[in-house]
Amino acid sequence: MGFTNLIFLWTAFIPVIVLLYYFFRKKYKDQPVSSTLFWNEVMQETKASPYLKHLQKNALLYLQLLALILFVLALMNPFMKTTEVAGEQSIWIVDTSASMLAKNEDSTTFDQHKEEMKSLASDLNGRPVTIITTGAEPKTIVRQETRESSIHNAIEELEIAYESEQLSKAFDMAQAFIGEKATSIYLFTDSVEREELPIESENITWVVKGASKELDNVAITRLAATALEGKTLALLQLKNESESALAVQLSLLDGENKQIVQEEITLQGGEDWSKIFEDLPVGKVLTATIQVDDDYEIDNTMVTLIGSGTSEIVIDQKMHQLVQKGFQALNADVKIVPSEQLITMEEAIVVTNQKVLLEKSASPIVLIGRDDVEAVEVNALVDVSQDSLFAFSSLEDIYVSSIYPAFDHFTTIATIAGKPFVQRSQRGDIVILADIQSTDWPLHPSFPLLLWGIQNELMEGTQNLGSFSPNESRAVSLAPGEWSIYSSEDEYISTVEGGSEFRAPTVPGVYTARTQEEEKQLIVQLSSGERTIQEGTSFEIGTIQNVAEQETSKKPFIQWLLIPILLLLVLEWEVQRRRGFAN
Incomplete structure (x- = not known):
């Protein structure tokens, strides 16, 4: 706290003058007379409260002194020092992923961040702010906005988008607004590592707001189901991310939300739990739900479309026998077909190395290797992404000696030494850019599991979206x-x-x-990635050069002094009126 106009400190003598006036005013001595002797009994209650009597007698003095003191303070224009947003502008990156719905005490992390943003908006002092939301396609909500009302309205309209945050894309968008200006970037998220922030610029200060509370969570991490011989086979995986054991009530529901399985289990801290459910009723949809006392509810439900076992798997006769045997072990309805007949196949999954079928065949394709180019030596291990195809099987320990060139417009979901290894086409075809004989993949347990995952994914696409x-x-x-x-x-x-x-x-x-x-x-x-939550922290990185004096502001509160001064003047008038103006 401080004062802007200390020159008015001399006015502090005014209350002293009033106080001296009361000291030297004419005083009267109480003198009992015969006509007032009987008043003593009436005044006993007042005499029993001497402090109240003293206050009543000197009320006008206290009111005048208090009003004058507040008036002196108002003349000196008191202010409070507050920390404000540093830099010439501010950029707020708001994480709108589903994990922001984790409850932190009585409200979600997202709601708490919105309240922090509203408080921060009042400290901008005219500095422009840009708000960016995360996602596969980051969005600019407001751009270089200075009006506090517009900023508050934009904050109120922020909503969860449920998709992965993909912070790197939001960081790239923020770079376009920085330029040469000193900028403070606020990141409102649940958890982020310091190494993920681009902090190479001296003109940027990073302020990260995270979820600091330790959260309990049990998540359904995987649910897959397929129809075989008139029954449904389902695989379910759960994970307890908490440190303590939690009781879980598990239910499986059919397409009409009728309960077909119910179990009660206890998951220890950090435990991964999985189970295969056999002989379930056949349907189109299977839903898994859990009831557990945790802080994140949206990952307690998972739905899957049940793939039909009626779709055929057709394998190129030239493919390696390990590929043929692998699919035959998963599905009895597998056909080995000569290469030249594959183009005529319909409503079947085609496994081949013929690149031309990706363009000419209407059937879903599993391309293992290529027949149009030569392979290149790599001699490295596989690095996989968090794609759902690898939920049951990890390829990270697989050794590959050579790979084929990648397809330009396909999505890469696994790499080797930075080069694409597994890709997915726009329509859902799966491409493995290596021959089976150039890997040790068949020696790993992940080989049949990944083939099963590919089969389920492509079977869904033939009957559903x-x-x-x-x-x-x-x-x-x-x-x-x-x-x-x-x-x-x-x-x-x-x-x-x-x-x-x-x-x-x-x-x-x-x-x-x-x-x-x-x-x-x-x-x-x-x-x-949104089925797991992490404990985050709030921290700051970087110091903007030559703008340290902008980090604090003076907020006067003279308006809060004028109101009590006016109220005291009204009370003085009322006290004087009751006593009589003549006195």
Whole structure:
């Protein structure tokens, strides 16, 4: 606290003058007379409270002194020093991923961050602020905004997008707004490592707001199901991320939300739990739910589309026998077909190394190796991403001696020495850029598990639109025309054009794409990264050069003194009126 106008300190003599006036004013001596002798009994109650009597007698003095003291303080213009946003501008990066819904005490991490942003908006003092939300496609909510009301409205409208944060993309977008200006960047997230922040510039200060509370969480990390011989086979995985043991009530529901399995289990701290459920009723959808006392609820439900075992698997006759035997061990309905007949196959999964089938075949393709180019020596281990295809099988210990060149427009989901190893096409084809004989993959337990994952993923695509991440965009096999998207409660969501890029809904759940003649189901599923939460911390990195004097501000509060001064003047007038102005 300080004072701007100390020159008015001399006015402090004014209350002293008033006090001296009361000391030297004319005093009267109490003198009992015969006509007032009987008043003593009436005044006993007042005499029993001498402090109250003293206060009543000197009320006018105290009111005047207090009013004058507040008036002197108001003349000196008192202020409070407050810390404000440093730099010439501020950029706020707001994590809108699903993990921000983890409860921190009585509210979610996201709601707490919104309150922090509102408080921070009042400390900008005219500095422009840019708000960026995270995701696969980061969005600029406000740009170089200085009006506090507009900033507050933008904060109120922020919503969870459920998709992965992908902070690196938001950082790249923020770089476009920095330029040569000294900038303070606030990152509102749940958890981030210091090494992930680009801190090479001296003109940037990073302020990270994380979720500091230790959180308890049990998550459904994986659910897969397939129909075999009139029954459904399902695999479920749970993980307890807490340090303590937690009791879990597990339920499996069919497409009509009827309970078909119920179990009570206890997961120890850090335990991974998995189980295969056999002989379940056949249906289109299987839902797994858990009831547990944890801080993150959205990962307590998972839905999967049940793949049908009726889709054939057709394997190129030239493929290695290990590939043929691997698929035959998973599915009895496997055919070995001559290479020249594969182009005629329909409604079947085709396993081959013929690159031309990726362009000419209407069937889903599993391309293992290539027949149009030569392989290049690598001699390295595989590095996989967090793709759902690797949920049951990790390829990280697999040795590969040579790989083929990658496809330019396909998505890479596993690499070797920085080069693509496993890719996925826009329509969902799986490409493994190596011959089986150039790897030791068949010697690992992950070999049949990954083949099973590929089979399930491609079988879903022949009968459904498959699984999507929230807001994910990709090409799907929809007939030309308008398709309407409805939720599981039959609520209309949006309309898409068949043959164009399809964007999945935001909220996880089961959806249906319909036309007048046809309908296909799809599910929107949290990514594996959003099914885990971490304890975060708040910290600052970097100091903006030559702007240290901008980090504090003086907030005057003279307006809060004028109100009590006015109230005291009114009270003085009332006390004087009751005593009589003549006295």
